[in-house]
Each structure stands twice: as C-alpha cells, then as structure tokens.
Amino acid sequence: MAHSLLLVDDEPRIRRVLRLALEDEGYQVAEAANGYDALAVLRREPPDVVLLDLMLPDRDGFAVCREIRRSSDVPVIMVTARTDSHDVVAGLEAGADDYVTKPLVAKELSARIRALLRRVEPASARYADLIEVGDLRIDVGAAEVSRAGTVLPLTRTEFKLLAELAGAEGKVLSREQLLSKVWGYGYFGDSRIVDVHIRRLRLKIEHDPASPKHLVTARGLGYRLVS
C-alpha cells in the first residue's frame, strides 16, 4: 500500500511540483497551504509522514510542529529555507524527526521518508522483544515503552532511538552509528539530530532529565542506555 504524505507549504507551485514528483515516486499526497489547514487534514485523515515548511504565513512552522506533537506521533520532516543552525535545532526541539533543506528534490526526500518509516526490526537475533531497563519496559514488537503500566508518549523516531540503544545492551553507540541505524544517514549526517532527540527522550523517560540515570552521555564517544 502506498504511504500517505501531508505536504504543508505556502507556495502553490512548490506544492504542485512536489506532489507531482512524489506521486511519481509512489506516494499518496495531501496538501495544506497553512498551519490551520494542516492540523485539520491531520485530524481528518492522518498521514504516514508530514512534510512541513517552517516558513508559514499564518503561524510559524515551529508552532504547527508543536501542535502536531500534542496529538500525534507521526514522523515530521521539516523543510528549512533558513540555513542557520538555530532554525534546525529549534525545529527539532519543536518535535520534528528530521530536516531537509531547499532546494529539495523528490528523490532525496523519498529516501528520508523511507528511513523514517522503516520499523525497528522486531525479535531479531540480537535482542529480545521485551527489554527492561530500570523501571522501563520496552516492547519492541508493539513499539511501546511503559513505566509501571503507563505507556509513555514517545514518537516513532524516539522509540527507534531508544530501542537501538537498548539493543546495544549497555554498550556505547556513537552518534554516527545512531544516525545510520535510526535515520539512515551516512558519515556526514547532522549529529545535532541525535543530540536533540536524546534531549527529548530524556524529558520523557528520565525522572530527572537534567541528571540522566539511564540515557547517559559517553563524552566524545556517544550515548548508552544503562539500568
């Protein structure tokens, strides 16, 4: 079945050409010209992936992204026209899973989408379906994390990140390894994506995110998950 995509951009020509090109790549594409419409479409017919331009006329893309995150774990790829690093980090902190910069081409975008939609391989030989780290229960099959019976609201990407770290059984994974496993990037992926996701994940799974007990930093090396 074709994956569905919600395209949020205020430029009609961009929407038109991206829709044509992405449909040619095999996606089902819905469009929204502003944040308000985007949220309406999202409620009406939830897509598999949202492609969100950060420069929107009615409300800025960051606010829309935060709004989406309030109700949905759908993967969000933000499109940044502005290139300074602050935008990228701010977008990721607002809840985006990945980012692309203009001028973007449907083929490259398609590779990003595929990477985000790839599921964590369940029950692989390397780790069990159910992993316990401290008081966290990570159910790889159901793609859920719970604590004391309560399911934690992780996005799919956050879950993939956590599952990869859990599968490493306490060993350090470098940012490059995580970028490759979770996002499908090569050596030159932007490691800020990992850092911001780790921060977001800590807010959700750590009792005190400022001094994490489970998701710890190995300085200069990467991250690891410990009980």
Place this chain on the structure above:
Amino acid sequence: MVAYGLLALGLSTVLALVTWSVVSDYLTEQRESSAMVETSDNAAAFHYGLFGAPQPCKPARERAECGSPTPDHNVSVMDLLNSLPSTDSAASMVYFEEHWYSLTGKPADLPADFIDTVRNGHSAQRRITVGGQQVLAVGVPLSRPGEAFFEWHPLDSLDKTLQTLKITLIVAAVVTALIGLAVGRLASTLALRPLAELTRVADAVARGQLDARLDAESDRDLGGLARSFNQTAANLERRVAADARFAGDVSHELRTPLMTMLNSMQLIQNHRGELPDPVREPVELLGDDLDRFRRLVIDLLEISRDDGGDQGSREIVRIAHLVRAAADGMAGREVTTVAPEAEGLTLQADKRRLERVIANLVENAEDHAGGCKGVGVEAGGLGVVITVDDAGPGIAVEDRDRIFERFGRGETSGRGRGVGLGLAIVARHVEWHHGTIRVEDRPGGGARLVVELPAKIS
C-alpha cells in the same frame, strides 16, 4: 606606564647632568682661581723676600717698566721657599738664575711646554698628573726674564666633592625614575582603565561579536566616545544583519523556482523512455545545465550562510575517518592514504564544512585537473596535513592565490580550473577551522593542494 618611568628617568637624568656640569664647572673654576691667587701671592712674597722693595707692578705685566731688579744674595732661596705660607702638599719650586730650587715636588713633573710658556712671561695653569694624582699646576713669571715661580695644588678634595655629587645625582635620578614609574603605573591604571575597556570591546567587535557594547555612563570623560562607538557598532550590527537577511531572502527566492525546475526535470527524466526522439537530447542538455545551476545556487547559499554569521556546530572529529568518507565518497573509489601516526588525530570541527573542503578539492581535481591522483593524511604542520594531488598541468605561481577567490580562475592555466565558488568555499571553511591552504607542485607533475588543520592526538 613604562613611558612614564622612562620620561621620569629622562627628566631626572637631564636635571642631574645639568646640575653636574654647572656645579662641577663652578667648583673647578673656583679652585682654579683660588689656586692662581695663592700662587700669585706666594710668588709676590718670594719676590719681595729676594728683591727687597715691594714691587710697584705685577710681575706678569708691566715688566718693562719695572726694570731689572737685583736680588739680595744674602737670602737663601731655599729658606725663602720654606718661609712661604704653603698650603698642605702644595709643591713650590722656582727657576732662578739658571737653577731650579724646589721644596717638594720635582720640576721634571711639570710639562716642558708649560714651563716654557711661563718662563716666556705668561701666567698659566694646567691640570697634570703627579705620582698618580691630579694636581693643578700654576706658574707665575718673576720680574726677570726666564725666571718663574711654580706651584701645584692638589685637586683630590675637589674630586672627592665632585664624586659625592655624582653619586648623589645618580641615586636621585634612579629614585625619581622609580617614583615616576610607580606614579605612571597608578595614573595609567586609573586613567587608561576606560581605554582598556574600549580596546577590549573594539576587539570583540572586530572579531565579529557585533553585539558588544561599552558602558557609556561609567566614565564622564569618555562617555561621548563610548556613545558614538556604541552607535557605530549598532549600525554595523544592523547592517550585517540586513546583509544576511538580504542573502537569505535572495536565496529563498532562488530556491523556489529551482525546486520547481529540478523536480519537474526529475519527473521528465523518470519518463525519458516515453519522450519523442527530437526532445531527448535537449532534455539531457537542460538536465545537465540545471544541475550546474543547482550547484551554483547551493554554493552561493553556502557563501551567504557564512556571511550571515552562521556559527556552525563543532564536535570532535577523527580527521582520518572524515577524509576517507568525504574523499572516497566523492571520487567513487579509494583515493585516501592515511599515515599510521595520523589515524588517531582528532580536531574540533564542523563536519559539514570539513566535508565540503575535502569533497570540493577532490571534485575539482576530478573534473578540472585530469583526475584525483590521491589524497594523503599525515601528522605534521599545524597538526594534520591533508594533500590532494591531481594530474592536471599544475597551477602557475602567479595564480596560486587567485584560484581561492570567488569566481577566480587561473588566467595562465587556461581551462576552467577552480571555476565558480568551490575553492573559495574551501578557503573560507579552512580558515573557519583556523587552518591554512596552499598550492604546491606535485612531484611528478600536476598540482598538490595542501590543507593544514590544527589537530591533536586524543
């Protein structure tokens, strides 16, 4: 502060030298004139004892009018000399009737020309050394031609006085200089504190920290300067921000049509097989140039991104990994050779920028210089030395700076080497990492581009 000290030292030295020269001149003059008076008196007394009647005239002058008196040969010259009221250690001697008579001192100690001057009828004095001591010799002619009276007067008391004066003055000069230094230090710390602050803030602005400002209220004297400095810095900041916005706006405007074109072209190329024959080649041409256009826009964005003050992100990077990934990836084959001692080198780097450096250099060698002949990573120089060799005709010495300018290309190299912004971006990104880049000749022909970056073992 040091200037204050030097000034004080200079002033006190001048004062000391002036004092020294005035006082020593004055004392020497006093000593000389008193010696002359004493010797003249002694000569007169001698003359009186020998010739009886007091002379109506001074022996040195008016001698002709005095005539030639006759000495009283009953008086012993030596007794006469003895009876003179001699001062301590002053030697007296007389040349009289073709003989030297001397109480103390030897006539041989007097310089011959000095004796001649006096015997020829002129009073004279001169500093001479007798037995290792400075003395002032004074000669007075007697009334008869060729006869003269000599004395010398020790100068050691004068020398002692002058010595004491000299030491006093030197000590005073040094003390004054030290006080000047201390006062200068105090004054400069107090007076220059606002200037030091101004320098610090101006440096910060020059380094690109455009929001640095002075506290305009803290110093009454410099308040005006601080305000106009702040105004200038604020204008500069606004201007830079406006320029960055402009670059950003232009790039946004360029990207939108470019995205339409690129995606449309991709669609067309996906369906290349369905195209009628006559349009296939034009579409191919269009596709190639569109790709070139895209590269140019991306490069322009890269440059304006830096102009816009993008801080980038620094992380610890193993340089050997990065060069392998970037160079081999761009060349599509293994071109990188890493020296064993360079394997562990790391640096604080922006991976994205450094990738552009290596990729652009390799791409430049591949596309414009006969192919990349190898990329080397070695320890040395600033820390790590990265070389990119090509098989091109080399780069003329006079073009070696120009190829790193925007749209700069070697004029004598002819073909489009370093076209566009690729090498300009390389140079900027290398500089961003506090590194250097230069062009050398590759042993065996071609050019070698050498990048040095500050890296260390960690």
